[in-house]
Amino acid sequence: MIAEMQIRNYSPRTISSYVSSLRSLSLFYNLSPDLLSLNQFKDYLSERVQVDKISNATINQAIGAWRILQCDILRRQWEDFKVKRPRREKKIPQVLSPQQVLSLLSSISNVKHYALVSLAYATGMRRNEVLQLCIKDIDSARNMIIVNRGKGNKQRQIPINNSLIKTLREYYKQYRPLKFLFEGYRVGLSYSATSFCRILQRACKKAKINKRVTPHTLRHSFATHMLERGLNLKQLQLILGHNAMKTTSIYLHVADMSSIKMPDLLQPNESCDETEPK
CATH class of the missing domain: 1.10.150.130 (Tyrosine recombinase, N-terminal domain)
Known part of the structure; x- marks a missing residue:
């Protein structure tokens, strides 16, 4: 088998x-x-x-x-x-506000821990994708991360900004990992999932965030905040590595759309010829 x-x-x-x-x-x-x-x-x-x-x-x-x-x-x-699969639970994901994420990051003084949490939030990568990321997977010349070991072994690319690259460079200069970007106590082995979760627990306590925050909470927060910033659903689907748009669309239920300027459909479109109704 x-x-x-x-x-x-x-x-x-x-x-x-x-x-x-x-x-x-x-x-x-x-x-x-x-x-x-x-x-x-x-x-x-x-x-x-x-x-x-x-x-x-x-x-x-x-x-x-x-x-x-x-x-x-x-x-x-x-x-x-054949056995029928159970009905999918329709749970709205728990997310942090942008202010809570910044407060969480501000509470982390360790360079390695800060880089780890920053990467997870700023890319929306899954926990194992972050921990299995190799140095060679970061293309700083193109501002891109190549996820080679995504869910289902599917490869995808994630754009990254200059501030994240700067954070990762500062971390790399200090720790010099050999294979995985984030390594544990033993050289050449990836950082543990348990340690990642503990970092978030300590940071939440210090930042006085009364929520259970996991690496997947950072992924949910990334997706929600990207929609709130105007990223379209298809682009978000590609970045997150979802097979179906239906999976990505759940973030529409938690995103704050109040900042989006809605067109006034009751007013005539200026680009169209205005004609008097008969």
Whole structure:
């Protein structure tokens, strides 16, 4: 199964998650997953939902692994083993105001930590994309970051401004990382996700921000603030690396559109010939 997913260019993280999902299913019945029926799989999911309170994301992950097993490995018809995915939860993302972000950054005195949080906010990159970013992925001549390990292993480009480049240069001169832009205590290994979250927790406490702020909160804040600054939805979709515009459009629900000048549709358009109504 691992080889099948590698051929299909699944990310290492997805492969690990799918294998872990099938391992849990197998341990639940103490049987190899290829010997289990559709009803057994549904009963397993039902038990996990009721007892373990697993999220929709975990359910979808289990269904994805189940489908690969049945269709790609065992060559069975999906209609015979199909499980409907749960309804997507429609949650409005929590964001920080621009003033809160600036206050958060002002509370960080460590050069490395400041550069890390600045990069995450100013680009809207996912947590793992930030942590897996290599030095060679930054094209300062073009003011561009190349994300080679995005979700689904899709490559994309993110424009960056001069102030962020200046911040990253100051950090690089002081720390001189070898491979990953942000490395942990061991040279050549990327910075840990846990440490990233702790930086934000400490900064929030110091800045007196009474919200649970995660790296993904910075991504949500970036997207919302970009819309408020006038970036169009299609451009934002490309920067964030979303497959569907529907995913990006959720930020319309939280963006403050009060600064946008709306055309007055009740007044005649000056570019059109004005004619008297009959």
